[in-house]
Each structure stands twice: as C-alpha cells, then as structure tokens.
Amino acid sequence: MFSAARQSVLRQARIQLRRAQPSAIPQYSAIARLLSTLAVLEQRDGKLNVASLAAVTAGAKLGGSVTAFVAGSGVKAVADEAAKAKGIEKVIYVENSAYDRGLPENFAPLLVENIKKGGYTHVFAGHSAFGKNLMPRVAALMDTQQISDITHIESEDTFVRPIYAGNAILTVQSSDGTKIITVRGTAFPAPETEGGSAAVEEGVDPKAESTTEWVSEDLAKSDRPDLGSADKVVSGGRGLKSKEEFDRLMPPLADALGAAIGASRAAVDSGFADNSLQVGQTGKNVAPQLYLCAGISGAIQHLAGMKDSKVIAAINKDGDAPIFQVADVGLVGDLFEKVPELTEKLKSQ
C-alpha cells in the first residue's frame, strides 16, 4: 500500500513537471511528502525539555511531516505544550510512569513499537545524555546503524557530523531503511514554542519491563542559564588554581554577563568545578554568542566543545597558548587581576 501511494505521488509530481516549466520545487515537495520524522522529546517531572525540540528542527529541515513523541507520567500536559511548538504535525504520547526516567531497557522497546507503527523514515533525538543512552539501543533493535551528533542535513540520506573531536567533518550516506539519528542541539536551535497547533494522540505501549532500577539522582542546582543553550558562557580552567578562586572569580563574571558557567576538563578533574560543567569532546558542546574563557590553554579536546561559538574571548597569561589561535579577542595577562577588573567594568555599564 505504501509503495502504491509512493508511486502515485511520484506520478503526480512527474505530471506536474511535464505540465509546468521544469522546476525542482514540485519534485522536491513530492519527495518531502514521503518523508516522515519521529522526533523524540524529553521531559522531566511533567515539564518539556525545550532543548530536545532540536529534534523537531532537524525533522523540519529535512522536509516532510514531523511527529513528536513523549512518554512518562502526566505527559498529556507535556504533549499539549509540545503541540504548540512550530513545525510539529502530531504529538504522540504514552502515559506510563515506567518511562519517567528514560531507562533504555523499556524505553527502547517502546520507541521501536511506535516507530514501526508510524512507519517513519527518520527518527531524530538530541545528542544529550538521554539520547546517547537510548538511541543506539533502539538502532540495534531495529538493525540500523545510527548516525550520531549530526550538525547538518545534506539530503534525505546524507548527513554531516564532526569526528576526531571536531578536527574533521564527515559527510556520510546511509543505506538503512529507517534512519536513526541524534542531533547536536547547538546546530539545530529549538523552534518557537508558540503558534503551532499539532494534533495530540495516544501511542502504543508495549509495557516492557525495565531490568534496571532507578535509585536516585543528584543534580547540580543552578539559577543560571543552562550551559548547553546559554547565549553567553564564561569558562574557567586550570589557571584558576583552586576551587576557592574559581568560586570567587567566575560566578560574579557570569552574573555580570547573564552567562552560564563552564569549565575545562583540567578544572573539573582538579575539583574546581562540577563535572556537569565540563565543556569539550567528553563534556558538553556549546555554541553561544559569546564564549569568554580564563585560564584555559585550549587543548583540542576543549576546543571540540566550543569552537562553534560566535565570538570567543580569552584571558591567559601565556601569549603562546593555543586558545589565542581561535580567540576573536585575546588578552594576555594575569586572570586574577583581569577577571575582577572585567567584572567591575561590565557591572558599571
């Protein structure tokens, strides 16, 4: 049936092409109509994680219809909220507290059932802790080779992603029937969360048991903007010398700018800052308007996480530090003098 529909759409497109002047547009829209994306959204305690709408943005860029998916307890409200986001045709929700923690042992079978039912050509999720944990399991269950952390969509089957800590950019073409993909949030900014009016529908629930049990969590509390999506990020490295100095210098600077706080691996490993603040290949990827860093030398693993920032500013006492090769604005000097001075001058403006 599907192939019959496909043929008739193609035939229509061909007729249109013959009738009108040859143009790429009708043909493209005919193909786009055959593409259907499932965008996997994240929720926590009945609140939509807006950053996870990046999956919707990716689906919209691809063309074709975008269906969003969310599961957990009390997710009808989340589904209604997501339905207002632009670019979504339909939201499918599965109400079951077993999915609250996003445990892949039962969430993966749940997704597989809903993917099969909807016959989607593409499944997108954010390359977040949730997406990284879940999607490869889904891909394996569907016998599909996942494509991780894409930054660009070339076509329906061709995608671009950084490899080697961002030192090379790979364009890759998939031959799998269903493409399972995680997207880099900073490359696909979330759509507007108002103005859409998607249909909301209940999905299928295979009710698989999870073989792992969620025990507890310990999340760093912060009133500052979220590191992954902040407009401005200030980041500190080994040069801050101690946790006391990190806590004395970085938060006031962040507050003066309204910025999120990040850190290099060296700073995290030395205990100056929490693990969740790490920016780099093995931490978070950020691409803010302004990335202002102090006491960071600029190892390739760190650059991997921030070199897509719009403007990079660096303060470092070593004028030969590699960070200055990527910084738009560099200041060679002692951060213990420069950072407080900068904080004061920004505040007084």
Place this chain on the structure above:
Amino acid sequence: MSGLRILVPVKRVIDYAVKPRVNRTQTGVDTNVKHSMNPFDELSIEEAVRLRERKTPVQEILAFSAGPAKSADIIRTAMAMGADRGIHVQCNEGEELEPLGVAKLLKKVVEGEKSDLVILGKQSIDDDAAQTGQMLAGLLGWSQATQASKVQIEGDSVTVVREVDGGVETLKAKLPMVITTDLRLNEPRYASLPNIMKAKKKPLEKKTLKDYGLDTAPRLKTVKVTEPPARKGGVKVDDVDGMISKLKELGAL
C-alpha cells in the same frame, strides 16, 4: 557464582594528543601517526582490574579488539594492565566495522565466552559515535549503564553512578549487564615493565571475521571527510577596556 567473567573491548585509535589531519583525497584522516588505546577503554580495563583488587570474585578478564594487525599491541597493553588473556579479530583493509557490526561481533564473543559483565568505553575518540555498548546491551537484552563514574558489585547486584546532563544518577541492576565508562570512573595505571614482559606470555587468540560468520557489511558510506572551517585569526587587546570595546564591536556584548 564462581566469579565474574568480564569482557573488556578495547580499540586502537589515533593518540588523543595528536591533531588529526584530513588526507588530500578527502577520504579520511592521515593514519600514519601515533596510535594508542582509546582513553575510555583504559578506564574499562582499569575498572575490571580494580574489581578484582577490591575482592569482587573475578574469574577472568578478557580483553578483545577487532581491527588491523597492530590492534594486537593494544590487547598486549590491556594484558600488561591486568587482563588475563586476549582475543584479536583481525580485520583487513576494507573490512572496517561500524558500531553495529562491532556490537554483533561482541554478542557472539559474549555468548562464546559466557561473559556476564562487559565494560566498554563510553565512546572512541576517533569516530565519537558513543553507540557500541548500548547496541550490545540491546542485542543481548541486558541491562545497561552508560557513562559510569562509580561501579559497585555485590553478588549479582550492580550499583552504578552515571553522569547525566546536570549531575549524576544512580541505577541498580542484576548481572549480566553492560557498563560504559566515563572519565571520572578511575585513574588508569601505567603498565610497568615487568608486567609488559609478563603480558607477552599471556594467551592471545587470533581470529578473523569469517570465524564468526556475521554479515557486518557497512550501512554507511563515507561521502567525504573535510577540514572544519578555520576560525579567522582574532586580535589581541592590551587591556580590559580594549576587550570590552572589541566585544561590543563584534556584537557580543
């Protein structure tokens, strides 16, 4: 239980300190450079060895790698760190495996070796895919705990603290299971010279992909590999005022 049979897959990658260069034909990166064990895999081996040192009953630690002939060196390193024996599946030119292929291969190894705990790195620093462990867990139908920063095993009960966005969470599961390691899990040891010598005598089994009879044909085709767009060289300013005015000029403030 007679003791854990731990499988630790390791991968030979371009050394983390080397800046990879894209080759002229845009088919990949120049691989004629220093290679070493994927840093996350060092953490896996270390954790397996520490489990044994913490008196968790461990029957054996099996190091595994699939890759070119030189991957055998990486298995020797794992054995010098404390793995008991190794299996090397030699892949020839054109037999490169994708994460799904590796996961299928590892499933066969797990079944053949009756492993009940697999510890992998959370990602390899070449492909940055972060998939193999989760895929293996899915294929086996086992529990998974990714990005582990703490692992505790009592009997057949495993408690794992894992790093998530914004903090950590704690999971509990029963063996058998798959764990992937995060940076904070431990500090890998250096292989001492006597241990390197001893590792040369430990058994290392050679296999080929054919021995496992798997279809591991790649699903993805590399269209091209390019250099990332270079950032334009910036300016250095003399003082804080200069920095502020330059940032304003660039529209960042």
